[in-house]
Amino acid sequence: MRPFTYSRAASVEEAAKTAAATQGARFIAGGTNLLDLMKLQIEMPTHLIDVNHLGLDRIEPTAEGGLRIGAMVRNTDLAADKMVRRDYAVLSRALLAGASGQLRNKATTGGNLLQRTRCPYFYDTRMPCNKRKPGSGCGALKGMSRSLAILGTSESCIAQHPSDMAVALRLLDASVDTASADGSRRTIPIADFHLLPGDTPEVENALRPGELITSVTLPKPLGGTHVYRKVRDRASYAFALVSVAAVFAKDGQARFAFGGIGTKPWRTDAADAAALSGAAAVAEAALSGARPTEHNAFKQQLTARTLASLYRQKGV
């Protein structure tokens, strides 16, 4: 790791102010992704602001009938929360499908949203990567791309978004609440939070410099049957090749979000609209515009088969 200084923020305002005023500063929450990347010198902050002690660790009902999840709520606690299990089971399931018990005990809600891709070319500092080193090129386009994205890609980047949690949040139409150095607060719909790579794959989300995630808000429960199906190389503790989050209503209507195939958590209106037409129609709608490589073209069929298995499990 490169040297850095460390401070513990005493308030949200102080954290945001310090971050905006300090060149090279980063927030640290669980640290499970950031420290990993710092050891590899992919991330090289000069100052770390510890945001673990700001009272952002509560899960509370909102006046609108939804749920506000503090940014520092650990993945274990979010998955185990009684309200989440009862009303947003797809979120519990997605969280439990990710990482290991040790990591979920540390990883936070805000940090999970900000985790970086596991593209092997992003991780290997000897390789070109436009996300890690803008303008250096993309090693993955003509390289080993089996795990990488087929949707939302660009000529600059085909890195897949790694999160399971974010797929469930996308499905549930969550929003991300933030605080900035000037004292302002804002709410970003999850659909607008993660950005497509385009020509600037190093810009991954809508946060401004120094802006701190304070909570994630869920709208009121959808009801229905919640399912999260993740397909991966190992039965546990591996990133998704394909994952599907779904909520089925009694009348057969449904909504879907996808992980492992997009450069951000993937959701389309067309896929939701095809719910009554069955798994194949949903897959076709969801995969519209896919640009697979030779190595990851299998993800199209795998998505269709995962959906088929989900429909069978659901009995529709």
Added chain:
Amino acid sequence: MTAEPLTRRSLLQGSAAAAAAIPALGEAQAAPARRKEGAPMTPVGLTVNGREVHLQLDPRTTLLDALREHLHLTGTKKGCDHGQCGACTVIVEGRRINSCLTLAVMHEGDHVTTIEGIGTPEKLHPMQRAFITHDGYQCGYCTPGQICSAVAVLEEIEAGIPSHATQDLDRIAFSESEVRERMSGNICRCAAYPNIVAAIRQVAEEGVKA
């Protein structure tokens, strides 16, 4: 005769002294005297296995390196140093975590339990005894992490925390598939997995009887 018992640790220390020209491992665990550059030392106080300790650390020091290199609690092992293998698992504030993926300075005031605090050769923890009974290891390198994790896993099941293997999110109970899923963050390259599961099952069943 009061000869010091020969342990693997004392033997290794002896050979390390004999080969003092070999540079010490890794940049992050550099002891204060060897630090060439970087941030000012940061004080941190921890309670490790019931004992209060105060350290001055380079902020880069992981909890794992603080335990091993500064407190000389070498039971906790460094495997991958990237949170993938689980050899560094310790229990912090009642929760198992990867000590390699957290900074010691982030744990001011925290209670840490390492394998040395789980049990001793004279007074083994039931989980340690069960690992011996069932041969839950071969080389033993991952074992401290496996045992810390296993102790916490049974507490997590007891506390009603669900897992990916849980069929009904509201009915959490011990099963072998639960153990296998919950222990997936602890890799054993000798593949002692069936025996590890047997050991954990024995402790779970003894717990039920007690």
